[in-house]
Amino acid sequence: MRDYSIIALLLTLLAQKPYDPMLTDELFDEYDFIVVGAGTAGAVVASRLSEISxxxxLLLEAGxxxxxxxxxxxxxGYVKVQRTSVNWNYDIVDQKHSFLQMKKPKYPQGKILGGTSSINGMVYLRGSPHDYDSWQDHGAKGWSWKDVEVFFKKxxxxxxxxxxxxLGRGGMLNISHGYRSPMFNELIKAGKEIGKFFSKSQSTYIHTVEHIVERCKKILHILKIPQLHYNYMKNCIKEVDYFKETEGISRxxxxxxxxxxxxxxxxFLRPVYEERKDRLHIVTNARVGxxxxxxxxxGKVTANGVTYIKNGEEKIVKARKEVILSAGVMETPHILMLSGIGPRNHLKDMMIDVVVDAPGVGSNMEDHLSNAAYFKLKSPQYYGQNKNSMEEYILNGTGALTTVAGIDGVLHYRTKYFGTNVSLSTRKRPFPTIEALFAPAPFTIPFSTQEKPAFHSSVILYLQHPKSRGTVRLNSTNPFDQPIIDPNFLSNPDDVKMHxxxxxxxEKFEMTKTMKETGFRMVVPDVCNGQMNKYPPRSDEFYECYMKSFSHGIHxxxxxxxxDRNNEMAVVDERLRVRGVHGLRIADASVMPHITSSNTQAPCYMIGQRASDMIKEDWRLI
Ligand SMILES: Cc1cc2nc3c(=O)[nH]c(=O)nc-3n(C[C@H](O)[C@H](O)[C@H](O)COP(=O)(O)OP(=O)(O)OC[C@H]3O[C@@H](n4cnc5c(N)ncnc54)[C@H](O)[C@@H]3O)c2cc1C
Structure with a gap:
């Protein structure tokens, strides 16, 4: 018999909510910099600025x-933590093109020190270099890949x-590969098979995936034709180092x-707060109004402080140099509009005095349209939250439980629409447009189905560059009323085609011998049964029904x-300064000119790092 008393003690200790020595009660009346939101980007900004003695x-956090x-x-703990009070859990407005067959879920965002980095899926992907070059094309001068790579590394x-x-070594954010499931090996094998399968039918002398890759590289090199590159690459799903080559399958x-x-x-905060207590003050449960x-x-308008509410009391704190908003994609526009910066007519409707007419505030919301697809398996060999895995995790810190639901592999690719009007990926900027995250774990299937697989795995499909755009608008002038959020999923029909x-x-994976042997076959919801084919290829109508029933987003x-100044929808300039006022910057997901071809936390970390360097430069602190 094993002695579980140490494990029990550990869990009890973990369950305690101790006094947090990082937090400050006694505040100054005035600070050089006030950072609003101790989230992914905000914690980096506050930490880096406080390097200067x-x-x-002051870092104010609502959670x-x-x-x-x-x-x-x-x-x-990913799934469970979403249901707790550390999540803003926003309501979204009824969607015209999604959740047609199911109750719409809440929109999650982190409300705690660490912000969404404390509740997210932890996937760390920088995106494609072409994303940042395209930011520069859209007026974000100085944000090309060549410019930003160093900030990721920092x-x-x-x-x-x-x-x-x-990847960088020596920065403050620890990142690593996690668990590698047996399923990942099967996916790599299946990817190679897909290459062989398609090449056999196309040519007699191209018979291995390596062969095709070599050929397409040579041809691409000689002719420099991305469409041709795509035509070959679509059939070769090879293993890549994502941080060198963004299309393929990677760990x-x-x-x-x-x-x-x-x-x-x-x-960024815990390692430094002790030695900086005299100059870095962190306050939680402080909601900036x-x-x-x-x-x-x-007539020069300069930000000189913020109001915030703590313990039911409204307070004012002043900023000598700057206020930096890092309150995230929903709350940064919320605060801006409450402060009089936003679309003029909307502010007038809300009886708010207009400080700056900024139509881009709360507009242009982009999100990776996402769908989880479920695949049955013959056996649960790939994963299990059982006694063994718990023991391995608690005693060694290893195994399947070091990941969210065993997710360990990711596939990125362009679609057949590459280079056409349907896709935003162009010959000049050929970024991948689909991401598939493979999880060998049994996520709960959120719909009813006649088939009740005993074991299944999940694949989360993200459309990386949708054309649909959403909005954030005020519901009232009370900062505690959540804003009206409309992601407007699938409103552009090209998103349906792309997805x-x-x-x-x-389906290509489903059709491989390797995956068939595992029993990998899509589980179909009852609502779309009318259009379904049990085996691939399934109809476009089936997939359209599937995505219109269950599409969501979290990025x-x-x-x-x-x-740049010619773009009236641009809220900040290339140094992240809010146009029309002085002393106010934004550093978080809301400043991205367009969404990247990957999950969004890594770009937010980069933005936080870049913002702090810019602020130091502008105030001659370095
Ligand atoms: C469920 C989920 C899973 C995800 N999984 C991944 C993933 O696996 N990989 C990935 O790359 N990306 C993932 N993302 C996306 C990614 O985590 C976010 O894009 C990113 O973390 C956002 O960072 P941010 O700095 O913009 O905002 P946040 O990290 O959300 O920080 C904003 C902070 O501001 C605080 N705040 C808001 N309003 C106020 C106010 N009025 N006063 C004071 N403080 C305020 C908030 O409480 C929060 O702490 C996920 C997102 C979600 C929701």
């Missing part, structure tokens, strides 16, 4: 402490021999280390986007 920094929250630290501290040597790098989630709070401005005799191609790629961005 001459400046004072509570993360200390002692074991669901946050435990990677497999953030990253990659562990492990097998982790890409393109995930995640924000966990030795089995523990690494949040922006753990990485609005930014305050001062207008001089020449169907994502499912088609999964919203761009609600205060960056751009």
């Amino acid at each position: 001459e400046v004072t920094v 509570g402490t993360d200390l002692g929250n074991h669901l946050v630290k435990y990677p497999n 953030v990253e501290n990659a562990f492990g021999d097998k982790v890409s040597d393109s 995930l790098v995640c924000t966990y280390y030795e089995g523990i989630r690494q949040t922006s709070s753990d990485s 609005k930014v305050l401005f001062d207008t001089d005799e020449n 169907i191609e994502g499912f088609r790629q999964l 919203a961005c761009c609600t205060a986007k960056m751009g």
Whole structure:
């Protein structure tokens, strides 16, 4: 018999909510910098600015402490943590093109130290270099891949021999490969098979995937034709180092280390707060209401502080140099509008005095349209939250439970629409447009189905560059009333066409001998039964029904986007300064000019790092 008393003691200790020594009660009346939101980007900004011993920094966070929250630290606590008070759990408006067959879910965002980095799936992907070059094309001067790569590296501290040597070592955010499931090996085998299967029918002398890759590289090199490149590559699903080559299948790098989630709070605040207590003040449960401005005799408007509510009491704190909004994609536009910066007519309707007419505030919301597809399996050999895995996790910090539901592999590719009007991926900027995250784990299937598989795996499909755009608008002038959020999923019909191609790629996997042997076959919801074919190829109508029933998103961005002065929808300039006022910047997901071809936390870390360097430069602090 094993002695479980140590494990029991550990769990009891983890369940305690201790006093958090990082937090401050006694505040100054004035700080050099006030950062609003201790989330993914905000924690980086506050940490980096407080490196300068001459400046004072106040970090205000609406959520509570993360200390002692074991669901946050435990990677497999992902699903449970979503249902707790550390999630903003926004209502979204009724969607015209999605959730037609099911109750719409809430929209999650982190409300805790670490923000969404404390509740997310921990996948760490930078996106494609073409994403950032396209930001530059859209007026974000100085944000091309060549410019931003160094800021990713400054953030990253990659562990492990097998982790890409393109990742940074020596930054503050620990990242590593996690568990590698047997399923991942099957996927690699299946990917190679897909190459062989298609090449056999196309040519007698191209018979291995390596052969095709070599051929397409040579042809691409000689002719420089991306469409041709795509035509070959679509059939070769090869294993790649994602940080060198963004199309193919790769093993995930995640924000966990030795089995523990690494949040922006753990990485950027906890290691430094003790030695900076005199100049970095962190306050939780402090909800910022609005930014305050001062207008001089020449009409120059400068942000000089914020109001915030703590313990039911409204307070004012002043900023000598700048206010930096890092409150996330929903709350940054919310605060801006409450402060008088937003679309003029909307502010007038809400009886708010207009400080700056900024039509881009709360507009342009982009999100990776996502669908989970479920596949039955013959046996549960790939995963299990059982006594053995629990024991392995608790005693060694290894195994399947170091991940969210065993997710370990990711596939990126363009679709057949590449280079056409349907896709935003162009010959000049050929970024991947579909991402598939493979989880060998039994997520709960959220719909009814006649087939009740005993074991199944899940694939989360993301449309990386949708054309649909959503909005955030005020519901009232009370900061505690959540804004009106309309992601407007699937409102552009091209998104439907593109996403169907994502499912088609999964069909290729289903058709391989390797995956058939595992019993890998899509589980079909009853609501779409009328149009379904049990085996691939299934009809476009079936997939359209599937996505219109269940499409969602969790990577919203761009609600205060960056751009040049010719773009009236641009809210911030290329140094993240809010146009029309002084002393106010934004650093979070809302400033992205467009969404990236990957999950969005890595770009947010990069934005936080880049913002802090810019602020230091502009105030001659470096
Ligand atoms: C469920 C889920 C899973 C995800 N999984 C992944 C993943 O696996 N990989 C990935 O790359 N991306 C993932 N993402 C997306 C990614 O985590 C986010 O895009 C990113 O973390 C956003 O960072 P941010 O700095 O913009 O905002 P946040 O990290 O959300 O920070 C905003 C902070 O501001 C605080 N705040 C808001 N309003 C106020 C106010 N009025 N006063 C004071 N404080 C305020 C918030 O409480 C929060 O702490 C996921 C997102 C969700 C919701």
